[in-house]
Amino acid sequence: MIDGRRIYMMARTLTVAGLLLAMACQKPAHTGEHPVRIGFSMDTLKEERWTRDKDLVEQRAREVGALLDIQVANGSDSVQTKQCENMLAKGVDVLIVAPHNGEVAASIVEAAHRKGVPVIAYDRMIRDCDVDLHVAHQQNKIGEMQAAYALKHVPKGNYVLIGGAPTDYNALILREGQMRILKPAIDRGDVRIISQQFAREWKPEEALRITEDALIRTGKRIDAIVASNDGTAGGAISALEAANLAGKVLVTGLDAQKDAVQRIVRGTQTMTIYTPIRPLAFGAVDAAMRLARKQHVDAPDRINNGKRDVPSILYEAIVVDRSNVDQTVIKDGYQRREEIYQ
Template sequence: MSQAMKFFLGIFVLLSFFSCSKQESYTVGYLNPSADRYRFVSEGNYMAEKLREMGHEVIIKSGEDDGAIQLSQGYELLDMGVDALVIAPVNGNTIAPLVREAQSRGVKVIAYNRLINNADFDLYVTGDNRDNARLFCETALEHKPSGNYVVFAGDRFDRNGMELKQHIDSLLKPHIASGNVNLLYETHMEGWNRERAAFEMQQVIDAYGTDIDVVIACNDPMGMGALEVLKQYDAHHGVIITGQDALQEAVQSIYQGEMFMTIYHPHQILGVKTAELVDALLKGERPSGLTAVTTFNGAANIATVNIPSVKVTKENIEEVLIQSGEYAWTDIR
């Protein structure tokens, strides 16, 4: 082999090495429901931080709890040339046209926490509704094995709201059948809304009085709405009130002995895990290689990654929320 050929072969090998070793860089868009939705913002920030460490660009948009705004933001991100969309939808039904358009352009789509219906896409990352229902019901039944129960479920048009309610119903059924649990009232709450929960709690009191032992509220705002009304009647003492998301106000209430428990979704763990899944998809990993679990959304069986959550009561605030850095004691006391 001539010296010239050896030279060009060496250059080719060197270029090939750098080409293979260079980290591929992509642009990821994250659509969260609203800048006021603390957990979606916090988890999204952890996801963005991890993706940027991996060499990717991240663009975040907040939808102001308006499905039309979020849809417009999604198309804007597609026109900017994103390679992946992570979507925590305001409305899991009306966002479907954006998902179909993204797929037609070869953009990876990940539904985050809330399922997107009637469209095929790559991955669904969410909590474990069956386990969350268990945490709610076990806590209630441990402390109030008999008595008057109220259930405030999430939005009926949100898959999480429906699934949680179904699992709660299943777990409470034998206790209702035995007569130990008297289910006074149950309803779904549009938008998982605090004000609506307060209104419904007032309706319960108007109809049945203040002899209430348990309020299984499926998120913190609804739990705080129920507590707010019960406190007006000085009827909150000893009532087991649940919540979800470990919002600061709810954790303060738990520390003060008012609300009893919340479910915490470790923001950093969720954000980092989602970033790793997005990175794997962008680099060619098939969804079926990331999880064997699927969720049918009306159009397809979507590969699903379930990430477990943690129950928080007054006894483990230090261990779960303070030591993790989620809050400082000055935020709670």
């Protein structure tokens, strides 16, 4: 016969075991004994698109139960390196890095790996290192898309090419893609490259200066400007407006920023490339969670960074012009119709 004290002890043991099991089932996503801690190192928030990246990374981190530390370097290599060192010292499990300089950031990857922390190169490749994963849009195709659009609408004439920051590997990839498409037309003599420069830090004022110089040297005879993003497109268009040429010269762009889409519907900018940020940001956080847990990440693409073929997840981009603004950036909620059509 079981006495009352023994029944009490058995019931107490079962109750405690049940509570422990329930607590275990209610823990957030974690690695080891703590929630996954993600460090997100950003180059800048000066452009509209990067504030979108930040907001969407924050949203996805909340949804998956991760702890997120965001640091913004404001265009400084030394600041970005120091911020990443601080996040590593605080014990992040994984780093997502949008590098200011893809070559300098290799030291961040090396420092992280010494602590056993994986690194994701976000939007921009980190060069000459063993970075674990690259999450980006198809930069090699975007440059081709810009040049192909320009050639379709202006098959002959004087072209100006305005690249982004020479320290940004994406700027170089975009230029390579543009030249792959333009070279046959250049070789035939159909297209003449008047200027092909890079705008430091992707600054619109640099693009304005480049365009002003080209206008002076050609006597205002420019037919197309292949600007690598919407910021440089805006700078170029400012120069065209001062010369009474806005809307008369084809201008490309990238990022589908609000001011650029407004220019497109007004007719001063011809096109932009829409790179949906939600899948990029969500994909980076989801991949970070898996890397932190030492789980496999499905990365179907490979991009060589000078040292290795880096596993990559690449998202598609979409051409946007006046014919499809409503069906693309507005339909997706990326831009609001009432703000575009003012």
